[in-house]
Amino acid sequence: MPAIPRPFPNSASFAPANSASGFAPMSARRLYIFGGIALIAGGLLFGDVFAVFILHQNAARQGQALIAASRAVAAGNAAAVNEVFSHLGNVLEDRGTKVDAHVHMIDAGYLALLLALVQPYIALSRQTKKSLAALFIAGGVLLPLGIFLIHYVGLAGSPFSTIGWASVLADSAGGLLILVLIVQAWGFWQYLRSRQLSEPELPDPEPPDEDSMPRRALLTGGTILVLLGFLHGAYYAGTLLYEHEWMETAILQRLIGAATARNLDAATTEVNDFGSLAGARAVNIAAHSHIIEFGLLAMLLSFVQPFVFLSKKWKRRWVKVLLGGSVILPVFVLLELKFGLLAGGIADIGGLMVMVGLVGMLVGILRYSGGLDVAESAAGGAR
Amino acid sequence: MTGSRKLLIFGGMALAAFGMIYGLQYALFVEHQTLDRMGGSLAQSFTAAASRNLGQSQAALEQYGETKYDYVRQVDAHSHWIGLAMLMIVLGVIFERVNFSEGIRQMVAFSLLAGSALFPLAIILQTYHHGALVLKALAVVSSGLVIAALAATAWGFARSSTTA
Numbered sequence: 001m002p003a004i005p006r007p008f009p010n011s012a013s014f015a016p017a018n019s020a021s022g023f024a025p026m027s028a029r030r031l032y033i034f035g036g037i038a039l040i041a042g043g044l045l046f047g048d049v050f051a052v053f054i055l056h057q058n059a060a061r062q063g064q065a066l067i068a069a070s071r072a073v074a075a076g077n078a079a080a081v082n083e084v085f086s087h088l089g090n091v092l093e094d095r096g097t098k099v100d101a102h103v104h105m106i107d108a109g110y111l112a113l114l115l116a117l118v119q120p121y122i123a124l125s126r127q128t129k130k131s132l133a134a135l136f137i138a139g140g141v142l143l144p145l146g147i148f149l150i151h152y153v154g155l156a157g158s159p160f161s162t163i164g165w166a167s168v169l170a171d172s173a174g175g176l177l178i179l180v181l182i183v184q185a186w187g188f189w190q191y192l193r194s195r196q197l198s199e200p201e202l203p204d205p206e207p208p209d210e211d212s213m214p215r216r217a218l219l220t221g222g223t224i225l226v227l228l229g230f231l232h233g234a235y236y237a238g239t240l241l242y243e244h245e246w247m248e249t250a251i252l253q254r255l256i257g258a259a260t261a262r263n264l265d266a267a268t269t270e271v272n273d274f275g276s277l278a279g280a281r282a283v284n285i286a287a288h289s290h291i292i293e294f295g296l297l298a299m300l301l302s303f304v305q306p307f308v309f310l311s312k313k314w315k316r317r318w319v320k321v322l323l324g325g326s327v328i329l330p331v332f333v334l335l336e337l338k339f340g341l342l343a344g345g346i347a348d349i350g351g352l353m354v355m356v357g358l359v360g361m362l363v364g365i366l367r368y369s370g371g372l373d374v375a376e377s378a379a380g381g382a383r
Numbered sequence: 384m385t386g387s388r389k390l391l392i393f394g395g396m397a398l399a400a401f402g403m404i405y406g407l408q409y410a411l412f413v414e415h416q417t418l419d420r421m422g423g424s425l426a427q428s429f430t431a432a433a434s435r436n437l438g439q440s441q442a443a444l445e446q447y448g449e450t451k452y453d454y455v456r457q458v459d460a461h462s463h464w465i466g467l468a469m470l471m472i473v474l475g476v477i478f479e480r481v482n483f484s485e486g487i488r489q490m491v492a493f494s495l496l497a498g499s500a501l502f503p504l505a506i507i508l509q510t511y512h513h514g515a516l517v518l519k520a521l522a523v524v525s526s527g528l529v530i531a532a533l534a535a536t537a538w539g540f541a542r543s544s545t546t547a
Contacts, residue, residue: 188393
């Protein structure tokens with residue numbers, strides 16, 4: 001992957017001060033882009049590890065707990081039921097906090113990329129914007145870390161009755177993100193009043209000397225993915241959501257009835273039905289959220305392509321890998337209902353492809369010579 | 384910066400901040416208690432069945448169903464507000480490339496903003512009035528508004544590539 005030995009596209013008026021071999025000083029925009037992509041790649045990696053090593057095992061533990069609960073009901077042992085549910089709550093918390101950590105890490109990454117885009121319209125000093133970017137990335141790391149630790153730290157040493165120290169860390173990090181967003185909104189308000197850009201806008205979408213394929217493919221592909229996700233969500237909400245909610249209570253009712261009648265085979269069948277229903281809900285929601293998030297990611301990455309300093313061939317390659325993975329993951333997550341773990345494995349490979357594409361682009365950003373930063377410094381110095 | 388872009392970027396940032404503040408207050412003051420109630424009522428339903436108190440078991444199971452109904456919608460509303468806000472900001476950056484007149488672009492941007500604000504609101508209001516048809520209709524119309532606006536945006540991008 002050779003670095004491209006040319007100045008930053010469409011920035012002829014700003015002479016780049018740093019060579020492509022060096023790592024230019026981080027501006028707020030580059031901090032957001034670099035930190036955002038790293039957060040997204042980290043969140044995807046965590047999600048893939050979770051899906052392969054924890055998700056299915058956790059579902060099996062939930063099923064075992066429900067079977068144990070039905071046996072305890074059949075035996076008329078209320079104390080054993082309480083014990084089982086205490087264990088089940090633990091299993092569900094284990095799963096829930098890991099899903100939340102995965103989602104929040106990726107979403108913080110998206111927001112970081114978004115903030116990179118709107119930096120020219122944030123009328124604050126260069127140093128303030130850089131400090132805000134560092135705070136935002138720190139919050140984006142600490143929020144999922146806090147959520148992840150909730151299951152392991154619990155209420156140990158906490159002065160609160162329901163919130164542990166890990167929750168306090170997560171909530172504080174969330175508060176930090178909100179604070180940064182509010183200051184950015186204030187900076188945007190200042191821009192609307194002054195009408196002066198605080199730094200150059202991102203380069204023209206399609207400069208004549210630039211290969212426009214990666215940008216167009218990411219933008220068009222991203223919009224189509226988001227639209228498909230919306231349509232799938234509307235279909236799910238309209239046809240399956242209420243039915244699934246009704247079925248859950250009905251299955252639990254039948255499960256309790258069978259256990260009370262000491263019909264253990266019927267109870268086991270109901271537990272299996274409950275597991276299938278939970279699986280159906282999970283894959284539909286996962287497919288809906290992943291296809292939209294990958295669409296949004298593709299659109300965001302279309303804007304940062306000028307920062308990806310790779311050859312034309314490699315830029316195109318990473319775009320294809322990323323878009324391919326963005327389609328494979330949600331489609332095969334849906335197919336898990338029909339083809340089971342085989343489809344799940346292919347979906348994981350799709351997630352890996354998105355990650356590889358992201359890391360490839362991240363390498364390109366590391367190789368970026370800093371042309372826009374020079375321009376930004378000039379603008380910042382003039383302020 | 385055109386009015387449509389301002390509407391999308393400023394509206395998106397405001398909606399994202401609102402969605403986060405809503406999520407934070409929910410996590411701080413409601414979520415833990417809701418999860419406790421949800422797990423507790425399900426456990427109580429099984430415990431009552433073990434004691435052969437089927438009436439209490441049924442009541443606890445119904446409470447579990449209702450609590451979960453509310454919890455799912457609260458979390459969904461929070462994530463949809465933020466997700467749709469992010470989409471608005473992204474589109475705001477490139478909205479000049481939607482090849483319609485500024486008047487139509489403003490209409491599309493307003494539809495996105497209105498749909499993105501109202502759709503999660505309709506979901507949350509359903510937790511206060513379970514199964515209310517008016518709120519279901521509001522959710523359908525507002526989500527339809529977002530889908531139509533996004534389809535119009537995609538069409539605008541496509542027109543741009545053929546006419547530019």
